[in-house]
Amino acid sequence: MSTPLRTRAARKSPAERSAEIAEAARLLALEQGLTAVTLRAIAARAGVTPALVAHYQPSMDALVADTFATIVADEIDEVAAFLAARPGPRERLGALLDTLLDGTRDDVTIVWVEAWALGRRNEALAASVREQMDAWQAVVQGVIEDGAATAGFRTEDAGAAAWQLLGMIDGLNAQALVRWGDASARGSMIHGAVEGMLGLERGSLATRG
């Protein structure tokens, strides 16, 4: 059995403890959503007292906002690296759709949906949400602009197209969160939609498998 008895936490450097608390918050958010990122829950997870968590953070609103930003920034980096390995814009765009709609990131989707809701009462979080949305948009816009220059994407406004694309992806993922049933098909028709949006021939975004 584990030790349910609280033993005093070992004294650590502020940097180390601070990192531990941030990591506990991150895992908690991924497992149970941002709503579960609470003073006491983080403290329990990190093996310290609620007072210590409060000691290292200006406020819980800020900690929630930081946790959100960390999670999404990680996701963006990961996907960006994944895309960079593809030969051209069409492959990158197809891979982007596939990887974001394959259901392997539902934990992050929950964080997004809760952030939209909580952001209305947590200004720091709302700012983080806008920031990370902009970061996502920059990545997608880059792919589209590249495609317009070298792969025949047709659009007059790559920025708007990127927003459109992200909105579609977010909505489909949010839906799948609730309609757990046939979630496997959530990306089944988006290739055709995006081809229509960018003036591409039918099937040109299909991936190898």
Place this chain on the structure above:
Amino acid sequence: MSTPLRTRAARKSPAERSAEIAEAARLLALEQGLTAVTLRAIAARAGVTPALVAHYQPSMDALVADTFATIVADEIDEVAAFLAARPGPRERLGALLDTLLDGTRDDVTIVWVEAWALGRRNEALAASVREQMDAWQAVVQGVIEDGAATAGFRTEDAGAAAWQLLGMIDGLNAQALVRWGDASARGSMIHGAVEGMLGLERGSLATRG
């Protein structure tokens, strides 16, 4: 000035009082989101005691779920009537996209987003969400099937296409909720996307402006 002093509420029939409470909850949800639908807030708005609100409801979870269902069912009826006035499937589909993305229903969008988030901890609400999503999907699927039969929509699975369409719309609206900036353009490219999805010629869903 108003009367901040609590005066005893007039005695009314259970049906009437119950309706008043439901209406207070509905308005509260539309103005401040489902999170604001709380025992005390509803009581204050309806001019009664929290205890009376509780008296008329089995639980707050149920009241929140009912409030959500009422709001969305109203929206569906309203949009369905709006669509029925259009001559054919193409006009109906175009009008559907336009009206749902023109930003006039952001209050309902907030309710949707919060419902997705709260539904993870309120099973009654989660059930309502699935129910209303199904109702929405039935409406859209009807338009698409009609279009496939009489207006050249090309799709092998009208049901899946309907889900796809709703996901796109929901995502774009949810995004616009946070990126208040250039929200006006939220539907600027969706016509092209849907045309691509359903194998329609470019511009065939355009509306009269």
Place this chain on the structure above:
DNA sequence: CGATATATTGATCATGCGATCAATAACGTG
């Protein structure tokens, strides 16, 4: 080895939530 700086804690406060129940007051009926 002793002293100082500081990481950590326990206790506690204020707030908001849903829920319950005996007591009260108003209405309708006989």
Place this chain on the structure above:
DNA sequence: CACGTTATTGATCGCATGATCAATATATCG
């Protein structure tokens, strides 16, 4: 007009949240 049914209330409980602060224990430095 009196009475009984019942709509309404006040008081209160239990729980969870974020936050604060004096007290305590530990690592490090002189």
